[in-house]
Amino acid sequence: METVAETVSRWRAEGIPCALARVVATGGSSPLATGTAMAVSATGEVIGGVSGGCVDGAVYTLCREVTADGRPTTAVFGPDGDELLAVGPTCGGSLEVLVEYVPPHGGHPVDRVTAALREGRPVVTTAILEGPRAGDWTVLVGDDDEASPHPGGHRGDDSREHPGGPIRARAAEMLGRPGTAVVASPAGRVFVQSLAPPRLLVFGATAFAEALVRIGALLGYRVTVCDARPVFVAPERFPAAAEVVRCWPHEFLRRTRVGPSTAICVLTHDPRFDIPLLTEALRTDAGYIGAMGSRRTHTERLTSLREAGVGESELRRLRSPIGLDLGARTAAETAVSIAAELVAHHRGGTGAPLTGLEMAIHR
Incomplete structure (x- = not known):
C-alpha cells in the first residue's frame, strides 16, 4: 500500500485522476494479503497488483470504469464471486476488492497517508464498503489528537460524519500495529487498515x-x-x-x-x-x-x-x-x-x- 499511495499522490500532484483498488477480504489460498493495493491512472498507468496476476486484468478494467464514472464499487473474485466477471484466482481462493475513485484536485486522505508514512509515523485508514456512503474515508495518524473524516471524492459531501464508536475505537486500537479488519457499523461494513512502516x-x-x-x-x-x-x-x-x-x-x-x-x-x-x-x-x-x-x-x-x-x-x-x-x-x-x-x-x-x-x- 505504501508505494501505491506515493504514486497516487504523485498522480494527483500532476493533475491526473485515478482509481485505487484494495483487497479487503480473502478466503482459502488467496495469492496476496488483505490491504494489498493497485492503482490505475486515467492515462492507463498501473502501480501494484491485487492478485499476483490472475485477476489483475479484471481489476484493471474495474479501475478504468470507476475512473470514468467516479463511483466506488466492490467485487468478489473466486468460487463465490460475480459470475459476470468470469475470473478468479487460479489458486482456488477468493478475494474481495474495493475500488475507489481518487480525484486529481482538492484534499484527499491518500495524501495524508503518504505524508505520514514518509515521516515514519503509523497511520490507520477506514473506508465504508457499501451503501450510499461507500468510499467514505477517515484517517488516524500517530501523534494526532483527532482523526478527521474525509468523504470519498465521488460525492464531495463534507457534511456527513464518518461512523464513530466501535470503528473509531478499533482504529485507535490498531494504530501502530500493522493489519486489517472488516468491522460492522450502522453505515455498513467498514474496512480498517493499519500501516506502520517497519x-x-x-x-x-x-x-x-x-x-x-x-x-x-x-x-x-x-x-x-x-x-x-x-x-x-x-x-x-x-x-x-x-x-x-x-x-x-x-x-x-x-x-x-x-x-x-x-x-x-x-x-x-x-x-x-x-x-x-x-x-x-x-x-x-x-x-x-x-x-x-x-x-x-x-x-x-x-x-x-x-x-x-x-x-x-x-x-x-x-x-x-x-x-x-x-x-x-x-x-x-x-x-x-x-x-x-x-x-x-x-x-x-x-x-x-x-x-x-x-x-x-x-x-
Whole structure:
C-alpha cells in the first residue's frame, strides 16, 4: 500500500485522476494479503497488483470504469464471486476488492497517508464498503489528537460524519500495529487498515549495507544506515535509505525509536562497534537482531557480551551468523540471505524449499 499511495499522490500532484483498488477480504489460498493495493491512472498507468496476476486484468478494467464514472464499487473474485466477471484466482481462493475513485484536485486522505508514512509515523485508514456512503474515508495518524473524516471524492459531501464508536475505537486500537479488519457499523461494513512502516537499522556503512539497504527499502522498511567513520557515511552511497547517520552506533541506538517491528542488522564485525552496540540492542524490544561474522567471530562475540553483562535469555535473541544458508558469496547475495531471514522471521516461514513441503504456502 505504501508505494501505491506515493504514486497516487504523485498522480494527483500532476493533475491526473485515478482509481485505487484494495483487497479487503480473502478466503482459502488467496495469492496476496488483505490491504494489498493497485492503482490505475486515467492515462492507463498501473502501480501494484491485487492478485499476483490472475485477476489483475479484471481489476484493471474495474479501475478504468470507476475512473470514468467516479463511483466506488466492490467485487468478489473466486468460487463465490460475480459470475459476470468470469475470473478468479487460479489458486482456488477468493478475494474481495474495493475500488475507489481518487480525484486529481482538492484534499484527499491518500495524501495524508503518504505524508505520514514518509515521516515514519503509523497511520490507520477506514473506508465504508457499501451503501450510499461507500468510499467514505477517515484517517488516524500517530501523534494526532483527532482523526478527521474525509468523504470519498465521488460525492464531495463534507457534511456527513464518518461512523464513530466501535470503528473509531478499533482504529485507535490498531494504530501502530500493522493489519486489517472488516468491522460492522450502522453505515455498513467498514474496512480498517493499519500501516506502520517497519524500521531497518543497518549498522556499518559497508558494501553489504549498500546491497541490503536497496532490498530492505524494496521490502517496505524505512531504512537507516549508521556508522561512526566519516569517510564511509556518504548519503550518495545509500540512495534508498531514509537517513544516513554518522554517529557511534550504540549512542544512536540509545536515542532512536525501537519497537517490535524494528530490525537491527549489525554488519561491522568489529568488536569496537559490535559489543557496545549489541549490548544495547539486546536490551531493546526490537523484533529482529542479527550480526555478521564467522562462527569463530560469533563465539568470541558471545564471550565478550557475557563479560559485558548480557544474560543468556538476551543472547538467545541474537541471530549470528546473520542470514539464511544460501551459499552466498557476493555482497548482493549476502543481502538476499539476510533479507530472506527477515521475511522468514516476520512471516513465520521455515526457510526451507517449498518443493517437497506438505504444508500450505500461504499460512
